[in-house]
Amino acid sequence: MTDTLVEIRNLWLEGRSDEQWNPIINGVDLTLKRGEVLGLIGESGAGKSTLGLAAMGFCRDGVRISEGSVTFDGVDLLTASAAVKRGLLGKRIAYVAQSAAASFNPAHRIIDQHVEGPTQHRVMTRAESEADGMALYQKLRLPDPDQIGFRYPHQVSGGQLQRAMTAMAMACRPDLIIFDEPTTALDVTTQIEVLASIRDIVKDFNTAAIYITHDLAVVAQMADQIKVLLKGDEVETADTRTMLSAPTQDYTKSLWAVRSFERPLKAPVVAGSVPVVSVQNIDAAYGKTKVLHDVSFDMHEGRTVAVVGESGSGKSTTARCITGLLPPSTGQISFGGEVMPADYRKRTKDQLRQVQMIYQMADTALNPRMSIGQIIARPVEFYLGLKGAEKRAKVNALLEQIEMEPSQYYNRLPSELSGGQKQRIGIARALAAEPKFIICDEVTSALDQLVAEGILRLLAKLQDDLKLSYMFITHDLATVRAIADEVVVMKDGRVVEAGPKREMFKPPHHPYTDLLLSSVPEMDPDWLTNLLRERGVDNIGDAAVGKM
């Protein structure tokens, strides 16, 4: 038995688009020893997931391996017969997908899906596997481990489902697990639990793992070795501590530097000045479920208020109240000292113009059948009444403002742009109305760190130039640190804490703020270990929230 588990030599992968084969991975080598965790990082489109799947000898439709070899424990996966692969996949190689919610079959109970692998591969009987599954659930710190397996996927939370999927991957005690961004879709507080569980179980069973992510701080906690990919090329590989302390390549350094963006502190708001937008004691409900309780805060000219909280805390609902999509049941929203009608349909065109919104998913925020020019021109024409050449000139100016070349992008469709570019178009559309106040709803959470930083810098620059006010909804505290002037922390539809950023990041905190703050992964590879020791094993994430 050799020490090397997976060996990829000079692997080239191609993907089919526009009737031709384009390179995705260009000659990457990879070696993974037993029990070792390799972190694969890179921005989207770098080929991380494709490489991860190739390590299982698998290609998605429209992707082919043009050259190279993939060896798993002495078996060449690229030439192995279907029967041999069937014996390996699921049994000795397992895969954990990004979205557990989309990967579980909603029609079957979790335990039924859990036992499928072991019984199929004749590793265990159904009864044994069920008992083992419960033991794994216990190990992964799932609540009520004896019963949770008998629920359907929609009956458990996202973080729990992700852990159940890890348990499923562990069911046959594989030698290798491939984790494809398992925590990207989760809140920071939930992320911690999943990270801690994954790390423990991988260590306990001496399983090798390939951990794919775009979050450096996360990979720092998990991996023994880090490999950085850029557009299908390997940039650099090193063990985690070396990589974090002394990256050699410029690209790696630029990735490391992203988290250092921070705006200078602004002078405190002049007492007595009229806020641009003031939310006053609003309560709101969806049907009979009350989601906001007595929420109040002010937003001043040229400043950014970050609204922080985990999903379900009422951040986006507050935004819907301000825009008038969900009229609050009590309380009011005033704009520049004047009370605005609660329903957007009752607002005047000018009131509508003053409040603009930038969305989280740029994909669904831009009409896919309209060109970039048309998308930005519409508010210009609608609000400012510009036509013809004047309109065109204004659109061009806006495109320049968001640092995109007008002649190149004017006639393109949204589908021809990258995620970051689409988000920029969303910003331009908001700016086209010449508003005073913009709501940014998780605008960077779907983007890679480098791209996200570009968007944050752009927003900061626009704020300085145009004296805009932002309401910045986010669950990422690194973003808050980078861009906010004031912070509002929300939990269960209430404002838990509010104040200037500097005070926010300084103790003493509200216990919930404290939990949020300490849950943000740091680049220090010992961070998770230290945190867990501090909090005590049973006191992380959900459990901690429950005790408050």
Add this chain to the structure above:
Amino acid sequence: MSVLFSTAIWLVAITGSAWLFRRLGQYASDNAPRFRDMPYGVAFGYVLGVVALVWFALAYLQSLSSDPAVANKFFFLGVAINGFILFSIAAWIFRWVGRKVGTDGTRKLFRAMPLTASFGVLVILIYAILAIFAGVIAPYGQDEILQGVAANIIPGGDPALGGNPEFPLGTDQIGRDIMSRLIYGAQNTVGIAFATTLLAFFIGGSLGFLAAVVGGWTDQILSRGVDVLMAIPSLIFALLLMTIASVWSSRLGIPLTVFMVLIIAVIDSTRVFRLARAVGQNIVVMDYIEAAKLRGEGMGYLVFKEILPNATAPLLAEFGLRFCFVFLTIAALSFLGVGIQPPLADWGTMVRDSAAFINYAQFAPKAALTPLLAAGAIALLTVAVNFVVDWMLHRSSGLKE
């Protein structure tokens, strides 16, 4: 019993030879992945396909037999295979020409076109030309009764069978040229079907989008109304309404065809409504619609600029299918005698008029050909439209990636 027995023997033979085929393949190709990883079902499919192909070839040879008793048995199969080969070649040539001639855009379109789609496009083009220029192409009028010509429904114009070379497809019972009527039939049947489908889409589409955007009570009232209409079997409902309309049409002096178009359009618009509402609801929840609403845009802008362009692909595909159904409904109504009224030529009526001759198919296949010509024209167009629709659906789903 013997049929069961021989089927069983065939099955066993195919099952065995499929296993043998894969084994031999593995042996001959030195265990190449193609044979090594071939599931048994695929091997079975290959063998079954070969057996079917051989049977078709044998049957085709039989249809060429000089013994009429044997040839007649396989006459229609022979015609079908001939037609299949002929149309495949025509479609291939059509696509080849399309790839060479025209603008960059059309050339690119033809390059990505499967053969089935080019067949469909070709057939639709031929029908369109026949329908538009029916008056020029058809040698006689659709209601022109040719004096002194013996009625003869046997096509081919062979004098030995009582035919007349001037009428290659023969003449019907009251002495009208069948070929001319077939050509005019394209104009009447296809034209009316097209108008009806357009109307159905206008009604169903606009109401469907309205229900999706406004929601609430408007949606409830419209949807429940549609549910009620859909609960009644559509052909029987159409027949009932047509019977009522036939009384009105003579009283009001409006042609029955107008009523038919309206009735079928309303009945079919219920299906369009369902689709437009479903598609619309998926689009309405998008953030760009919310952005447009918050901008203060009106209903017209929302429906025509934001929703409609994103709903064209499914609606267009549905248009193709709906067109076929409308077309078949008209043919069915005409066959039952309440559709397009004589002396207008239409395919449904033509099938009805000579339906009795289908009984001769066993021993005198040519005599059965006349009703089947009209039926074949309907079938061919339906198949062609479906091919094109399939292709468009495939394209629109591919675009989303």
